[in-house]
Amino acid sequence: MRHSRHFLFLSLKKGLIVIATLVFQCCLLPAGNKPNIILIFADDAGFADFGFQGSKYFKTPHIDVLASQSVIATQAYVSASVCGPSRAGLLTGINQARFGFYGNNTSSSANATRHLELEDLGLPLDQNTIADYLKDLGYVTAIIGKWHMGNADRFHPLQRGFDYFYGMREGARSYWAYDKPEEEPYKRLERNFKQFREHGGYLTDRFADEAVNFIEGHSDSPFFLYLSFNAVHTPMDAREEDINVFPELTGKRSILAAMTLAMDRAVGRVLAALGEANLANNTIVVFTNDNGGPTHSNASSNYPLRGVKGTELEGGIRVPFLVRWPNRLPKGVKYEMPVSTLDLLPTFIKAGGGNLDELPQLDGVDLIPYLTGEKVTRPHQTLYWVYSYQRAAIRDGDWKLLRLMDRPAELYNIAEDTSESKNLADRYPEKVRELYKKLFTWETQNQEPLFNTGMQWRSHSMELYDTYK
């Protein structure tokens, strides 16, 4: 068993455990003891729409169990309020604005950007991904689900460090098989490279099948599984029997609950497979989500946060975030400092025995010493968000400034006002000025946009600031 060495340490006297753990962390990680890593990434889920997040209506029993075995980060952020740039940040550990990825890589952006076609949009090829690094560290790497980092062959997951791919290149698709898949070239289900074949049944279940198969087939080698659900992104497709579980809900809300239930069932199957393979103790399992819930499109709830996907309000950028690693982390505890999905790359690379000093300058940090309590300072004094090369936000300590295009900047104290209900800009003008400068100084170090978000989306997303007050 790959985690035996660590358990051996635990059998020693208590005084020795700390020393042994430190030694283990620093120097002595043998290849055979590399933890497996499973990153479960939900799509467009509401902050509140899980049992462990307090939902009274949605049923997520398996993810709730995972939460009870995990460190729960209560202030976890993605690096953008929409799918594309958020995933670009996650996969690189670098705030994507630093390489010019400011908006969604969609046909709308391609249309809005001169000289570019949709095929030109994707995660720049000069950026390395988590999978690139982990593969170099001896991991078998797989992505199952949504890619959304470029449709063209050159952006394909198998070109970006993944050994295995089952999913779709695009950012969303039907949960049912397409009758005419050839009409949706980049939404088709693909196995590895260009083995296109639609599935039977419901897609979230099929992704679970694939993930379970992958785990069962790789119990002997360290693996990185990026389980990238399109759930619970639109279209609002759900199994009838899942909808029937929620007779008290109606309309989109009942369908969303059913889509979430299916995702929970899939997570349960993955965790069961992990347990059955005896890999649970030395596997890092992260569960999180790519951006805030788009209440306007899928009826998700971000309560008590204000705002939705597409805004830099907390409801757009703060996400559920669980990290389970039985061998190293406490369970069922909350971590209350701000963390970021940008932290996942360095956390995984460090856990996999990599040397972070050899990587390009990252914006994330290795979270493990924070989650264990070894480090008590904030992982991030400052976090930044920028959308479409115009709108931006900064969180510095507990102060957050939103620099908007159609109204004055807003200032909130997130520690005292999680719901961003009290704009303090008039009361603390010096703080506003200070954060404006800090934000702009950061922005001027970033790259020009690879492509732009269209005017209609800029306009629409500002309306969301008013709709979800």
Added chain:
Amino acid sequence: MRHSRHFLFLSLKKGLIVIATLVFQCCLLPAGNKPNIILIFADDAGFADFGFQGSKYFKTPHIDVLASQSVIATQAYVSASVCGPSRAGLLTGINQARFGFYGNNTSSSANATRHLELEDLGLPLDQNTIADYLKDLGYVTAIIGKWHMGNADRFHPLQRGFDYFYGMREGARSYWAYDKPEEEPYKRLERNFKQFREHGGYLTDRFADEAVNFIEGHSDSPFFLYLSFNAVHTPMDAREEDINVFPELTGKRSILAAMTLAMDRAVGRVLAALGEANLANNTIVVFTNDNGGPTHSNASSNYPLRGVKGTELEGGIRVPFLVRWPNRLPKGVKYEMPVSTLDLLPTFIKAGGGNLDELPQLDGVDLIPYLTGEKVTRPHQTLYWVYSYQRAAIRDGDWKLLRLMDRPAELYNIAEDTSESKNLADRYPEKVRELYKKLFTWETQNQEPLFNTGMQWRSHSMELYDTYK
């Protein structure tokens, strides 16, 4: 003489003159009576650096005489605070943001824009210029001087409505001949298409020679002469004898005075040629400048305005502005309402007998009825500026809001505070909100950028807001 019909009307009884003038304006402009049009465009001149603008140090006797014969617009704006977009607006009558021209078309912008080379940057080919329209109206059209609307052949003045070109494609060059002109392919002096030949002597004088020749050669046909000085843009090249006229000045300031004196001498020669050809009365002569003075580079003065080229403060966008048309306009009077260089295209087209209703939607208006006093309302309730797709300003009535990237928005009342010394944003928060909305609504109707201004310029130009307080 081409203006004889108008003088005939003037010889009638006073009561008839109004009717006759209106008829003349609407319907009866015979081809032979079309006014000539001379647009004299200075480059990077300071708002204060002319005798008629109050300078105690600079000597501009010929332009001062022109001012005494002109309507002087005291609140004239360009549509951008830097050369490229300002000229794109001037030449099209359309705020250049509406077709995506947000920053200077320089190698710096090309470097900052992915997929583009400097050769790709220029005035979009689907936009018509003043020269296109006037040529259709029977005018002989000429540009003498700086083009700066694209280096590539497809952007060449002869492709954009001009019959004749003598000058350089680039935005600036030495005032002296290049020893190795082949090293400066787009700065070389060019006659018409690719007849490259460096000049002798001082460039501003040579442009005057060419303009005088053009006027002398075209006294029989209506002409449009766009005399586009690179003076007084850097490099700081001046004739020794011109510098010696200003013994009380030192350093760059003395050179700038000499460069301005040379430009004034050139203007004097052009106006003299016009008079000698007996064309003065029915020629519209406009003198203005492409943006505020860049005090930081050429020591120009924008007193009493705050700010410089590259900022949306008044010092960056308000320019000297003279319109002389003896047959139609009063002389030596001031026009105090805000006008724009965007107005020149419709003013010229209308004067040349064109039908503005047949043109695409313009942002400028025919100024003549305003300058005559026939119309007493404001030509523009609202004017907009946007730089690099981020920073922007709006003037609505006498209120002006600057939306900046590194500090809170600033609000000024321009009628009461021309120098923008009292930021009223805290005092009138509702006005700030109103103008923010109006500005953003306008922006969302514009086009995506053709190219971007590099981060370093964005950063640099924000510093100018602090340097020139």
